[in-house]
Amino acid sequence: MKQQEPKIHIIGAGISGLIAAKVLEEAGFSPVVLEATDTFGGRVKTELFQGHQLDHGFQVLLTAYPAAQKYLDYKALELQKFLPGATIFKNAKQVNIGDPLREISLLFSTLFSDIGSLSDKLLILKLNSFLKKKSLSAIFSSKEQTTLAYLTDFGFSSKMISNFFKPFFSGIFLETNLATSSRMFEFVYKMFGEGHAALPKAGIGAIPKQLSEKLKSTSFKFNIKVKIVNDTEIELIDGTKLATDFTIVTTEPSKLIPRLKSQETQWKSCYALYFESKKRLIQKPLIGLIPENNTLINNIFYPSCLATAMTTTKELLSVTVIDAQNLSEETLIEKVRSELKEYCGIESLSFLKLYHIPKALPKLDELRYDMPASETRLTSGIFLAGDTQLNGSLNAAMLSGERAALGVVEAISGTMLS
Incomplete structure (x- = not known):
């Protein structure tokens, strides 16, 4: 007699949930994904608005991410690459700096910029070489300190840190003091050095779209809000109860699993503002930084400098704000306008x-790159995934989804054999 296929549920249709579904499908299962919103993608989404592609927050794909290389078809995404550098607005001037070994057009502006000293520029080359040789496992087993302490210990001047590292990595880590773990800094810096920052032609939301389209036997149930998860049952907000054999929770588990109630993840927030403009001030595909203290703006970027699936004659400007200083949205918009005029013209x-x-982004300590599949198992029937399990990155979201799915497969194999 044929054994009945186990009921497997995945809570959350973000990147982790989609990867978990793919791994389960490859093992011969047909999971059901329960998603609280009306679409997949989680924190990785793109909205079409007035002829523009608006990503939910300024996000990029680092092409060197090992998990992304494994699960994504880069060619089909039509990736549009950024140059390895940044435009810095300082003293009413605009300076392009970057890695001249990878982009020759940035050589002279980088060499002759006053963003840092010659010693700082030589240290950049030293850091590049050092991290190129350092393995990911070595990075994530290194002693943790703040990124600021790491850069200071490496020998960078306070000028270089405040003019480049602080504004650039604050936009990645979504905190302004470079208090993020040095493991995360080394990992992200290494990924920047070994590949490119890129965006799919149709926006960051093309990534979950591609992943979802590869799924064949997974079923999705949208606008389904889960209240409680236990080993054999999922209770929805509306009182409906679903029988389950195995559940992978890719969203905040403390809200769904009573025993984790006191272990809620802390989060970093940000604001993304979009403006339309007749002309573009940064001509190359470079992120713009304002290294001034107490400014609202962390970084700016013209997505319209890259090829997009939407065609429009107007330029699109993206502005990222990490700390809105408790301003109302109306005041925030006006102050951002004022800073764009004052610092960038x-x-x-x-x-x-x-x-x-x-x-x-999740606030995490003791960052890890990977974890054994067995460690994703919380109880006999509940498994945890999501970047909160490892580190705040798209790579971690993918890896944790894969590991949780493999954990379920291992558990099923064990029960079938016994």
Whole structure:
């Protein structure tokens, strides 16, 4: 007699949930994904708005991510690459700096910029070489300190840290003091050095779209809000109860699993503002930084400098704000306009949309790159995934989804054999 296929549920249709579904399908199972919103993607989404592609927050794909290389078809995504550098607005001037070994057009502006000393520029080459040779396992087993302490110990001047590292990595880590673990800094810096920052032609949301389209036997149930998960049952907010054999929770588990109630993840938030403009001030595909203290703006970028699936004659400007200083949205928009004019000389903007992303990145300690599949198992029937299990990155979201799914497969194999 044929054994009945176990009921496997995945809570959350973000990157982790989609990867978990793919791994389960490859093992011959047909999971059911329960998603609280009306679409997949989680924190990785793109909205089409007035002829523009608006990503939910300024996000990029680092092409060197091992898990992304494994699970994504880069060619089909039509990746548009950034140059390895940044435009820095300092003292009413605009300076392009970057890695001249990878992009020759940045050689002279980098060499002759006053963003840091010659010693700082030589240290950049030293850091590049050092991290190129350092393995991912070595990075994630290194002693943790703050990124600021790491850069200081490495020998960088306070000028270089404040003019480049602080504004650039604050936008990645979503905190302004470089208090993020040095493991995360080394990992991200290594990934930047070994590949490119890129965006799919159709926006960051093309990533979950591609992953979902590869799924064949997974079923999705949208607008389903889960209340409680236990080993054999999932209770929904509306009182419905679903029988389950195995459940992978890819969202915040403390809200769904009573025993984890006191272990809620803390999150970093940000604001993404989009404006329309007639002209583009940064001509190359470079992120713009404002290394001034107490500014609202962390970084700016013109997504319209890259090829996009949407065609429009207007330029699109993205602005990231990490700390909105408790301003109302209306005041925030006006102050951002004022800073764009004062520090960048950008005027005549038409405001499009503001996104407040309260859970943009998890605040984590003791960061890990990977974990054994067995460690994703919380109880006999519940498994945990999501970047909160490892580190705040797309790579971690993918890896944790894969590991949780493999954990379920191992558990099923064990029960079938016994």
